[in-house]
Amino acid sequence: QVQIPKLTRYKSVVLPLYRQSSQCRYALGMEDGTIPDSDITASSAWSDSTEAKHGRLSTGEGDGAWCPAGAVFPSASEYLQVDLRSLHFLALVGTQGRHADGHGREFARSYRLRYSRDGRTWITWKDRWGQEVVSGNENTYDVVLKDLGPPIVARYVRFYPLADRVMSVCLRVELYGCLWNDGLLVYTAPVGHVMHLSGSPVYLNDSTYDGSVESGVQFGGLGQLFDGVLGGNDFTETKELRVWPGYDYLGWSREALGQGSVDIEFHFEKTRSFHTMQVHSNNRHTQGVRVFSKVDCQFKPGLLLPWSSPPLSLAVPLEDLKDPSSRPISLPLGGRPAQILRCQFAFADRWMLISEISFYSGAGLPVAKDDSSNTAILIGCLVGIILLLLTVIAVILWRQYWKKILGKGSLSSDELRVHLSVPSDNVVINNTHSYSSRYQRIHTFPDDRERCDGEGEYQEPSALLRPLGQDSTGRDSTAVICLVSGNNTYAVPALTSTSPTAADCTPLPELPRHCLVFKEKLGEGQFGEVHLCEIESPQELPNLEFPFNVRKGRPLLVAVKILRPDASKNARNDFLKEGKILSRLKDPNIIRLLGVCVSSDPLCMVTEYMESGDLNQYLSHRVLLDKTGPTHNTPTISYPALIAMASQIASGMKFLSSLNFVHRDLATRNCLRPIKIADFGMSRNLYAGDYYRIQGRAVLPIRWMAWECILMGKFTTASDVWAFGVTLWEMLSVCQEQPYSNLTDEQVIDNAGEFFRDHGRQVYLSRPDVCPQGLYDLMLSCWNRDCKLRPSFAHIHSFLTEDAMNMV
Template structure:
């Protein structure tokens, strides 16, 4: 746990495509966007030039002001060069205040954008112009729906009458790492209404649209995630029963630079009862450079068609690291309709291009210095990485020899690096430490669980962690006082990307001496359906297990005894896994084999007689709780009348009780989950919940995690303050996460916790909990949540660890609510 803080603050915000979470400030206010990247069509004076158009800034005369009276027909603009392709989701605007003297603001504005600085497109809001400001000082934030993918943006103020306007603004979004700059396709039967290319002879050419808007369609394609939109809006759909239609749909994708492509992910509808299925196969050809021809050998991928589960799903197509700037894919029909809502690509970007034109092309000579520079840079980076690894190992060995209780020097290492500041790698925020951070003795006095009295009573009960230097293992683990394992923050993630339960050291030692008790299942009876997630050395797959109920026999935990095949989650170790990863994987199997509770995902069987090693766990047909609730509304006469998917308040309370019951069971084993959240709770059609462990591995939830560069990911919005600052995970920190999970449930997962705070501000807020000066921010009370239940949540977020309830108490407190 000690070394975790040294690395724990070298954090990097993961990029994401989900429009709800891709909302990072892009740098107008904090000047990461430099003055030279800001231009304008005109300005009154230098003091009202574009460099002053920064949100909350009072530089110069307080804003950008185009010259002259703005007429309704004018197109004055402020242009921002973001230096790279960016996925824009939100814009915030402000008028000119100028210390109370300014009174100019824009009531409306339009947006133009460009990906190359040559071809400009007008952004179309489905509901008209974006509303802007009504006074000179308040910030008005508007979602950009549909989102924009661009490098250059022009903000064009609009005036209904002749007037003077001034503007300040900030753009929000995230990098567009996909690199896709356009796709072309036949005009779909369901129109691509946001496509920004051209329509030519029944073909969409040279633009981006709904396939890249970050919004996946629902299982029922007639329902839309977008309000006020027509049925089927989220999908592009083609049908093959009209005259002249081919047996496939051909699409071409163009990228910003040569890349080595590893895979393509296609979100497809599969409502087979209405003649819609995923594609039966796909053939993709590659062009390494715009001036070269298409390569002769395509990549062909055949899918496994599914006539049982109508859920929409991502289909992952391996592209075998083929190099290209252009990809042309033919998707073959499996039924009357084929419908896609999102397509994305995974690739490794090349330094000097994946492929160059022919050797006679003079551009090769220009690429040679770049290639040499890249190779030199890579070699230097490798040397630095090797040095850091060796240095880290030395530090870890020293720390392992230190006593387990927290000494003054230990606290110093946890909360400071080589200076008096902690600098996050997501610019530009720098956190200056409170003076008491620099004084370990003062810190000890401020933390009740680290005080001398807490150490002295560690073996006597409560949430204080046992001091193994003052009591024997027998005393610490075999009396009535629970032990709460403290674990290294960089060991949060398992080899397959799922989180790894923390267990007491003696339990791990006893497990490693035991053989695997789970039965060996015939791996040929596992039918791949979908890749759920992945880690450094393994993957998590959704599979059908043929004949699993019969294989498990009487007493099987499977609920559906009438089906020969059931859905399971399969964690699989990759062939290139290290021996350490292999040992960790086997250890995880032994840990999972200990779990036997109705509300915890269980290990069903294994495939370890040959490689690749696999463990097979339960999977629930309704998927995870986050996705389930986010697609529903609270039950009412309106939802019944309009057949809207809904849940009742009683359902939500029943879910909360089940989660508390499962966590009570884990606590009884001294297991610490460390990643409790709705994304890690699965449920079946009877709303039975089972707590799982692989939400961390799923790209769908990447924005819920903060990444420690090259190491692990942290669910900081669910983490207790002591877990963020000290790397200390205990059952008490699980209780904190349970409170956040309750909050998710009673907001129907419509919002990310602390959605108005950036990740850096969430970390800063944990410092406010530490300082305990009344400035910490709590999650608000959800409107659906009974007051008594919100009081229970607030107890889970108690600053002092002993003040938090135990899971046994939470379970007993929640049970009566279900029967009310």
């Protein structure tokens, strides 16, 4: 019998699959072609141009999607099948309709999933509440992502589109997950029992087990012991909402089971050399629950081979288990080869509760028996020493590299500097008292800062230069703070800066600097520089906020914003605040913060990088597709495709406005493809002409700004709506010219004054040729002088998805 050490943990040289569904989210290859056409099949296809191989997410080959030949109502027998060639752990699926550059009208409002590990036995996926039907798409272009709870372990996956009436459906899909390196096919265990605490039942059954049950034994499937979810200290509490007490654990009563141990058998794909088994167990001994006292394991090297002898017996020292906390118990298996394991977990009290079991093993290793586990320990130590040396070398090289990068020269004193005052949202421009004589007088409202439709007096720019945190009366204010630590253009209510919330207290995801490999410099601004970097092995970073578009086996490209080394304390604080704000913005149409490097200088923020570039560049190289079709070789884009993209921008802005965030620089240059709203426009020299520079210091995107922004520095969701109208005008003009291209910058500012005076002399952007009058009326409403009469982003999004798509 082997006694497990009290204070040490057995270290294996071969790591197990990291199964947490929050990290195992690689796109497995439908979109990027890693999955070949031959592995995508279907029950039928409407035509050759809509066969199974065209069912790839976000691609538009053929007629734009897979479309079955048969009806899906009411039979629901048509399916699209993906063969992953090996077992995978699937945490997420994505679906999309047939857009076909705006000509598609078919999508699936719901669907079912079936999966198989061997191609013979098929299992219908159900969520944690037993529901089979998955909500699908509401239009032809948006990607709808569905977290699989519970996750799936499978080689084959089938999508069955559903309909509640006779309608045409088409489908594009992607699967997200990672290889199932554990190689476990099934486990067999006794059915869990029900515990009664104070008269209330606690259900400790394996509720997601996908095999069969007979005579109190579940067999032929996988379930909660391998779903990557670890139960907490109190087994009556769960990590999932709306589930029953005890959900996170599989538990057995010694009295109900009628024996002194729980027998669990594990069947793997092939023979493996097992080094460690880790069992996450509950130990709430005050309620009769304890970690098992010992484990006896038998090993069978092959299906037709006998059990190896002698069995391995492992004891757990009970004197270490007075703490009621749940914990992982590492059990050294000595590197024994097996394809089947049978382990008996001995009761130490009335109840035994297990949440998760993991194996540290090596597949395809020789079947010969190891002489001693000391060899594995020695190898582990050597590998650890080598990795430590490599890490030290990498850190030294990394420091030298960044010193070289950051030592090329600090920003000059005339760099862009814009500060926004906290209370009144007025722009404060440092040391800029001398304007051109035509623009020395700025329209403001000293008595009512919230008004944008009333009368007011002219006021000198010096009146805007007030200490931060005070309004015109000298009192503290709780208006909107706009953080401008760099080119960040989001704003958040001031309450979060004065009264920390739970979101503020949440630590930012810290990433190790050595994982960032420099590729090229993207641009620079007042805060420092933006670099394109690469993360070679993102799956090895547990703190990484994983994006959904990571491709299997490929490095992850990221944009890294670096604070300048000589930044002031206030700039550093603003940079950190910006990181906290961005970490809250999780929406399919908003660029995501993936992590930060703030434990040492220079401070960095790591965000998604979209390889397809920005919307301005994409549209400016295209012409509108008219009814006669293309007449030249220039790439085209259709009106429905433009409206679809505009709808996604409106959706992202609707999300921002729901959080009271103000963007302040919405434009096509700050929308990336696929549509994600970002804020890097000012960092790029390409768009320097879109910003008006004041005395060589402050820059403002005046051609996109509402009149109250230019004259009063008042930025609100209503001013974002104004900018959206200009952005929509850009899109319908396919970005062929700047807004107000016939006006100089000074005339644009004069025009803002005309909006203020409201004498009917203000100039509006003209209606683009392709723009229907109804859509132009929407633009005009965005440019209403009275900010209270401008439409909300919810209304704009609804209009674009329901009405504008049908306008021609």
